[in-house]
Every structure is written in C-alpha cells, then in structure tokens.
Amino acid sequence: MSGSDKRNAAPIDNKALTAQRFEQELANAPADVQDKLRLLLQQMALAGVGGDADAGSSSKVPKSMEDHKFWKTQPVVKHDEVVEEDGPIEADVPLEKVRATPYPLPKEFEWTLVDVEDDKEIKELYELLTLNYVEDDDAMFRFDYSAEFLKWALLPPGWKRAWHIGVRVASNKKLVAFISGIPQDVRVHDNVKRMVEINFLCVHKKLRSKRLAPVLIKEVTRRTHLEGIFQAVYTAGVVLPKPVTRCRYFHRSLNPKKLVEIGFSHLGRNMTMARLIKLYKLKAETSTPGLRLIEERDVAQVKQLLNRYLSGFEFAPNFEEEDVRHWFISRPGVVWGYVVENEETKEITDFFSFYSLPSTVINNPTHSTLNAAYSFYYATTTSLGAEPSAEATQQKKERLSALMTDALILARQNDFDVYNALDLMDNALYTEDLKFGPGDGYLHFYLYNWRCRAIETDKIGLVML
Known part of the structure; x- marks a missing residue:
C-alpha cells in the first residue's frame, strides 16, 4: 500500500530548512537529551501536533x-x-x-x-x-x-x-x-x-x-x-493505526522552468525565472573519480557494502546477491545504479541508485509528463564503522554531498525534471546543501502484526517503491 502524496510539492520552505539546522545544533547536546527531544518531536509529528499548514491530510490528528x-x-x-x-x-x-x-x-x-x-x-x-x-x-x-x-x-x-x-x-x-x-x-x-x-x-x-x-x-x-x-x-500517505514513523518528501529541481509551468513549484517573491534557473544549475559532468554504472562483476562487493551500511539503521532490509542484481543493475528507463571503484585496489567504495517514476500532468496545455527520479539505495565506506563523532559525521556529509551531486547531474543528463528523496537514511546530511526543498507529501511506514518501538526518520533504511 505504498500510498498517496508521493509527489506533492511545495516551493522551498525556510521553516523546514531551519528544522535541519535545528538538527545540527541538537547534535551538540548531550546524547540523552538528543534522544528524548527527537522522540518527542517524532511523537508530535505522528500526532499532527504543530503540523505545517500545507501538510494535507497526513498531518491531521488521527481518527480514533x-x-x-x-x-x-x-x-x-x-x-x-x-x-x-x-x-x-x-x-x-x-x-x-x-x-x-x-x-x-x-x-x-x-x-x-x-x-x-x-x-x-x-x-x-x-x-x-x-x-x-x-x-x-x-x-x-x-x-x-x-x-x-x-x-x-x-x-x-x-x-x-x-x-x-x-x-x-x-x-x-x-x-x-x-x-x-x-x-x-x-x-x-x-x-x-x-x-x-x-x-x-x-x-x-x-x-x-x-x-x-x-x-x-x-x-x-x-x-x-x-x-x-x-x-x-x-x-x-494517510495516517492509519499506527505509523512506525513519518517521512517527508524533499524535491530538487532539475528543470525549474518546466516545474513552474506545470504548477509543481512556483516563483517566490522577488524571484525571476532567469535567477531560478541559475540557482539550480548543475555542472555538465560528474566529478567523482572511478564513478561508473554498476556491472555484474560488482554484485558481490555491492551486496557486502550495502548490508554493512544498512546495519547502521533500525529498520532496514537485508540483501542477497540476487537482490542486488535485480534491483540495482541498470534497466533503461527504469533504474540506474552506479558504483565508485578505487582505480588502484579495484575496491567498490561507494554506490548509489535512483529510479524513474513519471507522473501524468493533468490538464496542462504545454506538458503531459513530469519526469521524476526517486532516490533509491546508496552506501559509502566513508566513516563506515567509525565511532560516532562530529568529525565522522562531517566526513560522511561531504562524501554523500559529492556523490549525490553526481546523482543529480546524471539524472539531469537522463532528462529528469526533478529528483525526489525522503528524509530517511542519511539524506538530511545533504539535502539542504544541495538545494532540495520540502514538499507537502508525507509517507508513513507501517508494520502488520508486529509491535515496534517508534523509529526516527534518520534510522529508517528501507526504501519502498
């Protein structure tokens, strides 16, 4: 029941970006204070307390x-x-x-x-x-x-x-x-x-x-x-009994002119189309050495890397080699998978993927399709297994920002108009710096016949289509 509100979009919302900065400030607080505050914020979000005006039905107080x-x-x-x-x-x-x-x-x-x-x-x-x-x-x-x-x-x-x-x-x-x-x-x-x-x-x-x-x-x-x-x-997208967590969709514009023309986003006050296009402009080519499409010979290494990376989350799948082969080897028009190979050791140090899920644009005289790329799974060896610290987090942030910048460039090269990502996994480390804006779409995660303690969004490692 992968549900509604997956593509709902809003222009860049400074309140949400401030929330990310709040998380950065919170990182300086004692560990027990961090845990208590995050749990409180999560419970408030699930109950719809203090929800955004644009949050739609998913932020309303749940039915009895x-x-x-x-x-x-x-x-x-x-x-x-x-x-x-x-x-x-x-x-x-x-x-x-x-x-x-x-x-x-x-x-x-x-x-x-x-x-x-x-x-x-x-x-x-x-x-x-x-x-x-x-x-x-x-x-x-x-x-x-x-x-x-x-x-x-x-x-x-x-x-x-x-x-x-x-x-x-x-x-x-x-x-x-x-x-x-x-x-x-x-x-x-x-x-x-x-x-x-x-x-x-x-x-x-x-x-x-x-x-x-x-x-x-x-x-x-x-x-x-x-x-x-x-x-x-x-x-x-709706609130049912009872979410394990609630994630929010973030959108990175790749074709801002088209997104405005179809009503997916709009020009803010004092913003011109020329300035908007310049704001979201990307480099023409990727910059990570050793970046290439995943191949059959990479499957075993990617499986090991991905499972190690996902072990750091509280709600995550476990992949076998046949799963990696099916989900991440690129299929034209469906899914793209990339690895970073150390040119000397031949070790796969990084991996990322995204998939295509277009939407029909209803009753628009100019455009009929919104070409949307969705962030799928990724992993990096940077700071993998390191003790939690500000330095390790910063290193991971820098690496993910570089990788996801290349993902955006590759998506643009493949004619995508927007790149979407939920605020799960480690996505909050890079979304603000890479100019992702919060949408008004929320996705609630549920378990059937299983009691589960509440999980914060950055501890979710499962990505459902």
Missing part, C-alpha cells in the same frame, strides 16, 4: 480506533498504544488453520491472478494504475507506471504469482482492483523477519464505495499466511 472500521479488526498497533517491546501481535497460525478458500467478493466481481509476464495483462494493470492510483490532493499529477517498471517492481527474486491479486468484473472481465506483495527480509531493531512488502493497492475510482480494499488486504494476508509469512510492511 473506533472510526477505523477495518483496521480495528486487524493485528496492528493502536494509536494510543505505547510500545515498549518489539514482537508479534498475534502468534503464527499453523498451515492447517489458515483459511483455504478466498474471501467472498460481491457477486458482480471475481478474483483473478494478474500475469505480470504477459504483455496483455501487464497493459491492463498499467491502465488501471495510471487512471486510478495515486494522485495529488489538487488533482494535478498522477503516477504513470510503465510496464517495464511494474515488471521490475513485481518480479524480484522469490516473487509469487499468487501475490499478484486482481479483481475483475464477472460479466466483462475488466480489471478493476489490484494488490501485490513481494518477499523481503527486514530487520526491525534487532529482529530479522521474512516479511511481505505490500504495494499497489488500487481500486477503480467508480467502485470505491464497494469496500473492495479491505477484502483485497485480507486476501493477500491469507495468501502470505499460506507461505508461512505473518508480518508485512507497507506505506501510505
């Missing part, structure tokens, strides 16, 4: 559990519940006790499995998502998933056809709803669990009153239980 007719029946943490110890909410169910038959649908609908490898069926899924999936609050932009992107997202190592679940109209076989899951090993604090990442929950706009979404969620849950998996991770 009684108002969540579906979620109050599910094994999820309640809004007012304080989690002190991680662990399952419900025990694993023996296979013989898992429901053997699909949940019933209204009589005019029937279950189907969408064959993502079939050109006809992937086109059907593309059309359903393009016309009915995530749209910004102002109905200006709508995700435009390509068939190749969907194959990449839905066919990772270990994928299950039974987890590509659709609903068709019984009379004409039209695909009107979909939900998917993919397997992923996820570490939450000190626990590593085989989970399923739930994504692409979509119901046709004209059928939202049919309450198909809860049935889709129950059905994908039933099918994952049949595989012996009882925990799931998902994201949404």
Whole structure:
C-alpha cells in the first residue's frame, strides 16, 4: 500500500530548512537529551501536533480506533498504544488453520491472478494504475507506471504469482482492483523477519464505495499466511493505526522552468525565472573519480557494502546477491545504479541508485509528463564503522554531498525534471546543501502484526517503491 502524496510539492520552505539546522545544533547536546527531544518531536509529528499548514491530510490528528472500521479488526498497533517491546501481535497460525478458500467478493466481481509476464495483462494493470492510483490532493499529477517498471517492481527474486491479486468484473472481465506483495527480509531493531512488502493497492475510482480494499488486504494476508509469512510492511500517505514513523518528501529541481509551468513549484517573491534557473544549475559532468554504472562483476562487493551500511539503521532490509542484481543493475528507463571503484585496489567504495517514476500532468496545455527520479539505495565506506563523532559525521556529509551531486547531474543528463528523496537514511546530511526543498507529501511506514518501538526518520533504511 505504498500510498498517496508521493509527489506533492511545495516551493522551498525556510521553516523546514531551519528544522535541519535545528538538527545540527541538537547534535551538540548531550546524547540523552538528543534522544528524548527527537522522540518527542517524532511523537508530535505522528500526532499532527504543530503540523505545517500545507501538510494535507497526513498531518491531521488521527481518527480514533473506533472510526477505523477495518483496521480495528486487524493485528496492528493502536494509536494510543505505547510500545515498549518489539514482537508479534498475534502468534503464527499453523498451515492447517489458515483459511483455504478466498474471501467472498460481491457477486458482480471475481478474483483473478494478474500475469505480470504477459504483455496483455501487464497493459491492463498499467491502465488501471495510471487512471486510478495515486494522485495529488489538487488533482494535478498522477503516477504513470510503465510496464517495464511494474515488471521490475513485481518480479524480484522469490516473487509469487499468487501475490499478484486482481479483481475483475464477472460479466466483462475488466480489471478493476489490484494488490501485490513481494518477499523481503527486514530487520526491525534487532529482529530479522521474512516479511511481505505490500504495494499497489488500487481500486477503480467508480467502485470505491464497494469496500473492495479491505477484502483485497485480507486476501493477500491469507495468501502470505499460506507461505508461512505473518508480518508485512507497507506505506501510505494517510495516517492509519499506527505509523512506525513519518517521512517527508524533499524535491530538487532539475528543470525549474518546466516545474513552474506545470504548477509543481512556483516563483517566490522577488524571484525571476532567469535567477531560478541559475540557482539550480548543475555542472555538465560528474566529478567523482572511478564513478561508473554498476556491472555484474560488482554484485558481490555491492551486496557486502550495502548490508554493512544498512546495519547502521533500525529498520532496514537485508540483501542477497540476487537482490542486488535485480534491483540495482541498470534497466533503461527504469533504474540506474552506479558504483565508485578505487582505480588502484579495484575496491567498490561507494554506490548509489535512483529510479524513474513519471507522473501524468493533468490538464496542462504545454506538458503531459513530469519526469521524476526517486532516490533509491546508496552506501559509502566513508566513516563506515567509525565511532560516532562530529568529525565522522562531517566526513560522511561531504562524501554523500559529492556523490549525490553526481546523482543529480546524471539524472539531469537522463532528462529528469526533478529528483525526489525522503528524509530517511542519511539524506538530511545533504539535502539542504544541495538545494532540495520540502514538499507537502508525507509517507508513513507501517508494520502488520508486529509491535515496534517508534523509529526516527534518520534510522529508517528501507526504501519502498
């Protein structure tokens, strides 16, 4: 359920940049004070206290559990519940006790499995998502998933056809709803669990009153239980019971003139278009020695580097070589992966990646598509394993800023209009210096059937599509 508000944008917001400076000042405080203040700020953010005026529905005070007719029946943490110890909410169910038959649908609908490898069926899924999936609050932009992107997202190592679940109209076989899951090993604090990442929950706009979404969620849950998996991770723009954390989207303009013309951003007071273009201008070429596209021969090193780097976060996946091969070796128009190779030792010292997720521009006379690059996974050996210190943080900041500057240049060379990143991982170290501005989109992270102590955004190492 990777959810709404993924591309909502706002012009550069000095309040948010000040918040980053606050974090820098906070770093000088005693460790126990830092932890208490950050936890308090996180709790305030999740409750919508002091939210920005432009934060949209995701910053409002959550509904009570009684108002969540579906979620109050599910094994999820309640809004007012304080989690002190991680662990399952419900025990694993023996296979013989898992429901053997699909949940019933209204009589005019029937279950189907969408064959993502079939050109006809992937086109059907593309059309359903393009016309009915995530749209910004102002109905200006709508995700435009390509068939190749969907194959990449839905066919990772270990994928299950039974987890590509659709609903068709019984009379004409039209695909009107979909939900998917993919397997992923996820570490939450000190626990590593085989989970399923739930994504692409979509119901046709004209059928939202049919309450198909809860049935889709129950059905994908039933099918994952049949595989012996009882925990799931998902994201949404809205506040459900109960977020592990809330991340904010930041946007770096690559084509400022177009972004203004389509209403993604606007000229600030006393700002001219010429000055805006100059402000966001990038160098023509990258500057990191040894930077190149990832190749098959790099897979083992990248796996080791990425897992070591992600070990520093409290909520992160674990990658095998086949995962690295699938997710990060570049695919035209879908994903780009880069490594930095030490020319003398041949060691891979750094890695970064980004993927393409364009949006349809709705009712614009000049432009039909917003070409957006999204920051994916990255890792660096700089300060890796070093004791926490201001010096180590500064070294990492400088290295990530250099790498991400090159990522921006490469994205611009590939005709992207904007580069998006959440404020998770170590992104806050470079976003302000590289002129990322905060958007009004928020993404909440959730766990199904797992109690989890609250996690700060910079301790999230999981990036969901």
